[in-house]
Amino acid sequence: MIEIIQLLINGILLGSILALGAVGATMIFGVLRFAHFAHGDFMAIGAYFALTVVTVFNLPVLAALPVAMLLTGGLAILIDQVVYRRIRRVQPVILLIASFATALVLRSFIQMVWGSSNQVYQVGIQLPWRIGPFTLKPDHLLIFAAAAGLVLIVHLFLSRTRMGKAMRAMSDNMDLALVTGIPANRVIMWTWAIGGALAAAAGVFLGMDTRLHPVMGWTLLLPIFAATILGGIGRPYGAILGGLVIGCAMELSTLVIPGAYKPAVAFAIMVATLVFRPQGIIKGNA
Amino acid sequence: MDMAGLSAYAVFFLSLVGIYAIMALGLNMQWGMTGQFNIGIAGFFAVGAYTTAILTSAPAESRVGGFDLPFLVGLAGSVIACIPVAWLVGRITARLRTDYLAIATIGIAEIIRLFFVNESWLSNGTRGIPGIEKPFGLGNNGYLLIIIAFVALAWLLVEIARRSPWGRVLRAIRDNEPATAAAGKDIARFRLQAFITGSCLMALGGGLYAHFVGFVSPEAFRPLYGTFLVWVMLIAGGSGNNLGAMLGALVVWLIWSSTEMIAGLVPTALIGSESAFRVFLIGVLLQIILVSRPQGLLPEKRPPMPGEKR
Amino acid sequence: MSLMSAEALYAGYGGVDILRNLHLRVEADEIVVIIGPNGAGKSTAMKAMFGLVPIRSGAVSYRGETITNQPAERMVSRGIAYVPQEANVFPSLSVVENLELGAYVLRGPNGPRMERVFEIFPRLKERRHQQAGVMSGGERQMVAMGRALMVEPTLLMLDEPTAGLSPRLIDETFERIRGINQLGIGVLMVEQNARQALAAADRGYVLATGENRYEDTGPALLANPEVAEMFLGG
Numbered sequence: 001m002i003e004i005i006q007l008l009i010n011g012i013l014l015g016s017i018l019a020l021g022a023v024g025a026t027m028i029f030g031v032l033r034f035a036h037f038a039h040g041d042f043m044a045i046g047a048y049f050a051l052t053v054v055t056v057f058n059l060p061v062l063a064a065l066p067v068a069m070l071l072t073g074g075l076a077i078l079i080d081q082v083v084y085r086r087i088r089r090v091q092p093v094i095l096l097i098a099s100f101a102t103a104l105v106l107r108s109f110i111q112m113v114w115g116s117s118n119q120v121y122q123v124g125i126q127l128p129w130r131i132g133p134f135t136l137k138p139d140h141l142l143i144f145a146a147a148a149g150l151v152l153i154v155h156l157f158l159s160r161t162r163m164g165k166a167m168r169a170m171s172d173n174m175d176l177a178l179v180t181g182i183p184a185n186r187v188i189m190w191t192w193a194i195g196g197a198l199a200a201a202a203g204v205f206l207g208m209d210t211r212l213h214p215v216m217g218w219t220l221l222l223p224i225f226a227a228t229i230l231g232g233i234g235r236p237y238g239a240i241l242g243g244l245v246i247g248c249a250m251e252l253s254t255l256v257i258p259g260a261y262k263p264a265v266a267f268a269i270m271v272a273t274l275v276f277r278p279q280g281i282i283k284g285n286a
Numbered sequence: 287m288d289m290a291g292l293s294a295y296a297v298f299f300l301s302l303v304g305i306y307a308i309m310a311l312g313l314n315m316q317w318g319m320t321g322q323f324n325i326g327i328a329g330f331f332a333v334g335a336y337t338t339a340i341l342t343s344a345p346a347e348s349r350v351g352g353f354d355l356p357f358l359v360g361l362a363g364s365v366i367a368c369i370p371v372a373w374l375v376g377r378i379t380a381r382l383r384t385d386y387l388a389i390a391t392i393g394i395a396e397i398i399r400l401f402f403v404n405e406s407w408l409s410n411g412t413r414g415i416p417g418i419e420k421p422f423g424l425g426n427n428g429y430l431l432i433i434i435a436f437v438a439l440a441w442l443l444v445e446i447a448r449r450s451p452w453g454r455v456l457r458a459i460r461d462n463e464p465a466t467a468a469a470g471k472d473i474a475r476f477r478l479q480a481f482i483t484g485s486c487l488m489a490l491g492g493g494l495y496a497h498f499v500g501f502v503s504p505e506a507f508r509p510l511y512g513t514f515l516v517w518v519m520l521i522a523g524g525s526g527n528n529l530g531a532m533l534g535a536l537v538v539w540l541i542w543s544s545t546e547m548i549a550g551l552v553p554t555a556l557i558g559s560e561s562a563f564r565v566f567l568i569g570v571l572l573q574i575i576l577v578s579r580p581q582g583l584l585p586e587k588r589p590p591m592p593g594e595k596r
Numbered sequence: 597m598s599l600m601s602a603e604a605l606y607a608g609y610g611g612v613d614i615l616r617n618l619h620l621r622v623e624a625d626e627i628v629v630i631i632g633p634n635g636a637g638k639s640t641a642m643k644a645m646f647g648l649v650p651i652r653s654g655a656v657s658y659r660g661e662t663i664t665n666q667p668a669e670r671m672v673s674r675g676i677a678y679v680p681q682e683a684n685v686f687p688s689l690s691v692v693e694n695l696e697l698g699a700y701v702l703r704g705p706n707g708p709r710m711e712r713v714f715e716i717f718p719r720l721k722e723r724r725h726q727q728a729g730v731m732s733g734g735e736r737q738m739v740a741m742g743r744a745l746m747v748e749p750t751l752l753m754l755d756e757p758t759a760g761l762s763p764r765l766i767d768e769t770f771e772r773i774r775g776i777n778q779l780g781i782g783v784l785m786v787e788q789n790a791r792q793a794l795a796a797a798d799r800g801y802v803l804a805t806g807e808n809r810y811e812d813t814g815p816a817l818l819a820n821p822e823v824a825e826m827f828l829g830g
Contacts, residue, residue, distance in 0.1 A: 035385045037392075086577045093323055093384055097517055098576045100325065104514060105569035111562035162700065165689065169697050172686040179648070179680060180743065181672030181701040222396060225389045235688070260404045267393040271378060274386055 002133045007251045013140055013209060015247025016147035020202035021220065022227035022239035023154060024195030030171030030234020031191045032088070034095040038079075038102035039199055039224060040217030045106050046072040046200020047207040047216065048114050054121050061121045062142065065204050069197035076196025077189050085188075103218065110214045119212040143205045150201055151240055154194070158236055163190055171234035222263050223250065226270035232280025242280070245269075297426045299543060301498055304433035305491050307535035308440045310519045311528060312487030315444055318526040318586070319453060320480040321460035323384045326375070326391030328512025329398035330485040333371055334364035334492025335502045336402060339415040342497075349410045357421030357497065364493030365486045371398075372485035376478040395513065403504045414503025418496050433494055437532070440487055444528050447483070456480050488516075510565060515542065518572045526586030533584060542568055597660045599624045599782045600645065600676070600751055605654035607644040613652060614640045615806045622751060627773065627783040629814070631790040632803035633826070638786040639681065639755050641803065645784075646678045646753055647671055658751075673701045677744035681755040681786075684740035687729025691720055694728050694739050698746030706746070713742040716775065734765045745776065752776065754785035758792075770796040794818045802826070 021043055028036045049071045053064035079102055087094050128135040158164040166187050170177040178184060199217075206216055227246045231238025246266050253265040273280065309327060316322040338360035343352030355363075379390045402409040409415065420429045447453050455476050458466040467473050496502050506512070515538060523534020545564040554560065575582075601621035608614035614637045622628045630638045643649045645656050647666050656664045658674055671678070677698075686694050695713060696706050714721040717738045723731065728739050737757060744752055757773065758766040770792055777783050787793035794800050794814040802810040802823055810823055817823050 029385075033385075035389055037388075083573050083577060087580065090580050093388075094521075094576055094580050096323070096385060096388055097521060098573055100514060100517070101569045101572040101576070104510065104565050105573070108559075108562040108565035108569065111559050112566065116559060116562070162696075165693050165697055166700060168689060169686045169693075172688050173683055176680065176684060176686065177697075179646070179668045179672075179678045180697055181669045181747070182697065183669055222389075222393050225393075229386070229389070258404065260400060261397075263393075264397045264400065267397060270393065271390060274382055274390065275378065278386075 011248030011251035015244035019243025040221035041106035042199035043203030044217035047203035072200035073193040073197035223266035309491040310531040316484035326395035329395030330488035332507035334489030335496040368489035376481040524582030524584035530584030637806040677749035685728040698743035
């Protein structure tokens with residue numbers, strides 16, 4: 001029982017990280033109609049941006065977080081304008097391959113600039129708190145709080161602002177959004193900015209929880225897509241729920257199967273969703 | 287480099303081009319002809335390579351096999367072992383939309399890789415399987431001829447398939463699925479057949495690769511080498527066009543190899559890691575191709591319909 | 597000067613002209629209906645005027661200003677609102693959000709505009725927090741028209757507003773369209789229910805194979821035996 005609760009704590013932690021990644025991925029999927037394969041690498045480069053801020057200005061990680069989010073959001077817009085925008089009208093699959101290329105470019109860029117070895121934000125071991133039989137690192141609480149704060153901000157943005165509503169509308173019904181006079185290009189830029197910024201936050205949290213590595217994001221891509229599909233394409237609230245479910249399922253699975261197969265659990269849930277309920281648990285526009 | 291070194295390099299280079307050409311032909315069958323978006327090529331590549339490695343290597347204590355079987359048995363094993371894997375993947379993903387199929391196949395490739403990393407009893411884990419010999423005591427030069435023979439065979443096979451009524455149905459499915467279904471074609475079956483055939487070609491490439499380098503380990507089946515380069519080859523060469531697929535393999539491998547030289551020219555201090563710089567270059571190059579010439583070097587030419595004049 | 601007019605339009609997708617030498621005009625305060633057999637290019641004509649189908653030659657003008665092939669965003673800003681036939685609401689958004697987005701191109705508070713829409717469609721006020729996707733066909737049509745009215749249009753374009761509705765709802769819809777028209781909004785609509793549409797309209801156009809066939813006042817077209825034979829089922 002204790003073990004299960006401990007795994008659930010870990011699962012919610014992983015789930016919050018996945019949720020942040022999945023919200024951006026689902027909006028991009030919904031608005032632009034393609035699976036963005038470089039999303040995991042947005043996470044990684046965000047984490048590394050924060051690393052530079054931390055080491056150069058000697059700031060705490062959470063202070064570096066907004067900078068990393070801003071830079072990654074800007075980078076996402078830049079990549080869209082230079083690459084994706086030009087091929088948006090061709091075929092969605094060309095976009096998909098291009099995003100695969102973006103993933104490789106970002107990852108090799110990280111290796112060139114920051115090197116391939118593992119890095120951490122803070123040297124030294126953080127003493128975990130022992131609460132009864134459970135252990136919790138102070139960082140974990142920070143991650144929970146910051147992730148919850150970001151989710152709240154995203155919720156307010158999507159439900160209260162003109163741009164947020166326009167984004168949901170475009171994800172709902174692209175043609176109608178256009179005849180309504182919603183400016184597609186501006187909404188798309190906002191989608192990238194938010195998707196990139198949230199991915200960066202997810203990457204920073206992942207780096208705080210474990211370590212920084214050039215493929216840190218790529219290895220989470222599959223669980224992120226799983227969360228996206230489980231939650232319903234284009235459904236940000238579904239993506240949050242999906243992220244938490246996938247995170248907990250991955251952690252709990254270690255009770256019965258070797259930990260190395262955690263990504264396979266996410267994958268199995270995803271395939272089951274695709275086969276039995278392709279619209280997701282919250283109906284998406286698949 | 288002296289003449290002997292140059293010719294040895296040329297043989298090495300062409301062998302890899304040949305192996306990639308076979309995989310690009312396999313992908314062309316799935317994507318170019320049928321419109322199936324498989325980005326799990328590395329998985330089928332790995333199944334092929336590991337199967338022949340286990341079948342033909344000398345017996346080892348730390349794992350199952352090897353069985354010391356002949357080369358052609360190993361290669362046949364690669365293709366046969368791929369059939370149930372591809373069948374299973376194809377069945378599960380048969381009705382998925384393009385982008386979902388992409389996500390699903392990349393997941394399957396990752397799981398196959400995880401399997402070979404973790405199931406040491408079969409694959410010897412990350413240490414890999416060494417000592418996979420070339421057949422008939424051949425050296426690199428002789429083996430190149432074998433590879434060329436298989437490329438020719440693969441090309442013949444896919445070209446015949448492309449011109450056959452079967453190939454026309456596949457293109458019809460790709461271009462207009464509802465109409466093809468309305469014409470009474472069992473779309474799922476045709477798709478599955480194309481998916482399995484294409485995957486088996488990828489496994490054949492994996493088998494040939496294992497004997498060429500003599501060693502397999504999970505490292506070789508990361509998405510970059512196994513999947514991404516093949517896609518670059520097909521897109522650059524011209525998807526839907528079998529000659530284009532092979533030309534793409536040649537051109538892209540030439541570029542990929544020359545990035546090694548370019549990376550060698552740039553001071554390491556500037557680019558950190560040479561291999562990362564190469565990946566960076568090829569990624570940027572692909573994006574340039576996609577933006578400027580998405581139809582590839584040799585665009586698809588459709589074979590005439592019956593009774594149609596050329 | 598007409599509110600909106602199309603002159604000698606040739607338009608279609610991929611170089612194939614669906615419309616051939618089409619002429620059409622809508623005066624301010626008028627209800628104009630386009631009828632014709634399937635494949636006559638009725639919807640295409642309206643879409644081309646709204647900039648959704650590329651026009652190869654000819655001109656569309658709005659209050660004397662040429663607006664041929666302009667993007668939808670600019671059409672809406674000018675006061676032209678368009679309601680597609682199908683998928684004409686944002687299903688995961690609430691009624692209020694659907695309406696708010698209708699006024700996306702306008703500045704200023706949405707409250708008064710929404711009150712005006714609620715006056716026309718009281719039912720929407722009752723269900724304003726409902727998700728549009730779960731509403732009935734008739735209610736969705738109200739959301740769609742309400743969304744278009746939010747931009748305070750001078751011209752409302754409706755693509756088959758009564759498609760798929762029950763006879764009672766069809767009558768109600770035409771009545772409402774007349775009500776909207778009485779607020780000083782010009783209406784251009786494409787309709788399958790030709791008889792009722794002509795009865796509700798000031799003028800009508802009959803298209804066939806992408807060309808003008810007849811043009812007259814609603815009652816005159818209703819009385820025209822050839823039109824009756826062709827499209828009104830005798």
